[in-house]
Amino acid sequence: MHKGTVVAALVLLSAALAWAQDPLTDGDKAFRSANFKSAVKLYSAAANAEPDPGKRAEIRVKLAMAYFNAKERTKAEEALTAALNDAPQLELVPEFYEAEFIRLFNRVRTRMTAPPTQVAGSGPVRTGGAAGSLAQIRQRLAQAGDNTAVEAILPTIEVLEASTPANTLPDVLDVKAEALERLGRTPDALELRGRVAAMRAAAQALPGTSAVPLEALLDARRLLAAGRPQDAISFLHGVLLAQPSCMPALELEAEAFLEAGQLEDAYSVLRTALLGNEKPELLMSLGEVELRRGRPTGARDAFRRVVEVDPGNDRAWAALGLLASRMGDLPTAREALDRALAGNGTLFEARVVRAQIALVDGQPTAAFQHLQRALQVKPDDPWATGWLGATYLASSNNAAAAEKLQAAVKAEQVQFSAALVEALRRAGKVVEALAILEGAKVEEPKASLLRARCLLDSGRPAEAQAVLVNLITLFPRDAEAHYLLGVACHAxxxxxxxxKELAAAAALPGAPAIAREAVSPAEDTRRAQEVLDSALTPPPTPPRR
Known part of the structure; x- marks a missing residue:
């Protein structure tokens, strides 16, 4: 029994590791690919997860390099400051780094080892969190009349920041955020605000209780609701700098990246959040990101993993079924959509797509039942109404089909235009069908085939022949075009x-059965006509003697 438990645990661990990735290795890959934003996030996660100060310092140097290449010098300096705090004796080999980066590193180290400086117009800036030094900086900031004066105060704030204990650091960062806001560096200021909020939430949490920064997450949610996803991203980045393992913040940041259209960043954040934490909601978001990145196989894998982790998740079954239908995997689509609808019969899109598959399977009655249920959820929905019209058309209820299809096309569901023309043609309304076809955007060869059928029904075979000859020039292997041309010639x-045309149609793949059946009667007619023509031809006049 114990052995079976161990094996089961190993299986579960293997499943988790299939999704888990090493953030340091992924960060290196992102850096080599010049995806510096993703590298920043991955290096930050790796640094916060590394307990050894020396190794953590090396990771933070990589983080600084990512910031440096992303043209974010202030953040590169902050990363180098953190690296030197971890390893004060840290040295860089100049041959491995750009000269400008080495100079930046040397400036940060010099600033950290220099004694407190006297700033013109103020008393000495005392480190160690003394209240007077911070009060003086606040006073100078309040008296600064322009950006140049505010810019001159920033180095003083950074010196104080580097030497302030963690318990009073949020007060210093608040002042720095105010200075950055006045300089118009809103993203940097918001990042600091998020960091401060997360630090204060952690400090106020009781031992053994969650340190989730709820107020900070609410502020980020408000930024998203206000249509400011980039500001939310900056704010949440600060939260995660202070609390890198805060899952709610990671999930919300992924949502912000998705809303901002930054799909690669959303993907990186979700992969980080999934490290050892395979929440169905995260996997669903990952599947959505993969879809928008144009990677349907990755989305399919994510949705499949959801139903493995949570077999009763009807949303995941629906997503898997809809994706399988789009990819042409109808057996998987049938099974997944049926599972989804068994768990939740109100899934509208799953209902409509299941009806489409029933039509493909030649089951108009089943399709009709699915569409009725869908229209109970969304009455008069034009998309579902259009498919109901297509179902009536498949059942040869042409009048009902025309009514539903007209309603759908009127609601700008133009994909049903061809079906509407066909319904009207079958109902004998050829003139109306041709009029709609003239103004509809129906793709070839469907448009010409419909036009030819309407012309044949209205007794205009010569015009139909002209349309079909032009169509066959563009689509020489269209079996239906050859068949209709044969009909036009026969008329x-x-x-x-x-x-000739009926035989050509019968020889092509996808030929309608009626084309093959018409070849023999047409050949018989041709031969009978030849016999008739020969019988009606008078014999030649005998030569005169």
Whole structure:
């Protein structure tokens, strides 16, 4: 029994590791690919997860390099400051780094080892969190009349920041955020605000209780609701700098990246959040991101993993079924959509797509039942109404089909235009069908085939022949076009041409059964006409003697 438990645990661990990735290795890959934003996030996660100060310092140097290449010098300096705090004796080999980065590193180290400086117009800036030094900086900031004066105060704030204990650091960062806001560096200021909020939430949490910064998450949610996803991203980045393992913040940041259209960043954040934490909601978001990145196989894998982790998740079954239908995997689509609808019969899109599959399977009655249920959820929805019209058309209820399809096309569901033309043609309303076809955007060869059928029904085979000859020039292997051309020629009593086109249609893949059945009667007609023509031809006049 114990052995079976161990094996089961190993299986579960293997499943988790299939999704888990090493953030340091992924960060290196992102850096080599010049995806510096993703590298920043991955290096930050790796640094916060590394307990050894020396190794953590090396990771923070990589983080600084990512910031440096992303043209974010202030954040690169902050990362180098953190690296030197972890390893004060840290040295860089100049041959491995750009000269400008080495100079930046040397400036940060010099600033950290220099004694407190006297700033003109103020008393000495005392480190160690003394209240007077911070009060003086606040006073100078309040008296600064322009950006130049505010810019001059920033180095003083950074010196104080580097030497302030963690318990009073949020007060210093608040002042720095105010200075950055006045300089118009809103993203940097918001990042600091998020960091401060997370630090204060952690400090106020009772031992053994969650340190989730609820107020900070609410502020980020408000930024998203206000249509400011980039500001939410900056704010949440600060939260995660202070609390890198805060899952709610990671999930919300992924949502913000998704709303901002930054799909690669959303993907990186979700992969980080999934490290050892396979929440169905995160996997669903990952599947959505993969879809928008144009990677349907990755989305399918994510949705499949959801139903493995949570077999009763009807949303995941629906997503898997809809994706399988789009990819042409109808057996998987049938199974997944049926599972989804068994768990939740109100899933509208799943209902409609299941009806489409029933139509493909030649089951209009089942399709009709699915669409009725869908229209109970969304009455008069034009998309579902259009498919209901297509179902009526498949059942040869042409009048009902025309009514539903007209309602759908009127609601700008133009994909049903061709079906509407066909319904009207079958109902004998050829003139109306041709009028709609003229203004509809129906793709070829469907448009010409419909036009030819309407012309044939209205007794205009010569015009139909002209349309079909042009169509076959563009689509020489269209079996239906050859068949209709054979019909047009037959209507004009051109038996040889009719026989030729019907035989050509029957020889092509996808030929309608009626084309193969018409070849023999057409050939018989051609031969009978030849016999008749020969019988009606008078014999030649005998020569005169």
């Amino acid at each position: 004009q009593r051109n038996w040889p041409a009719a026989t």
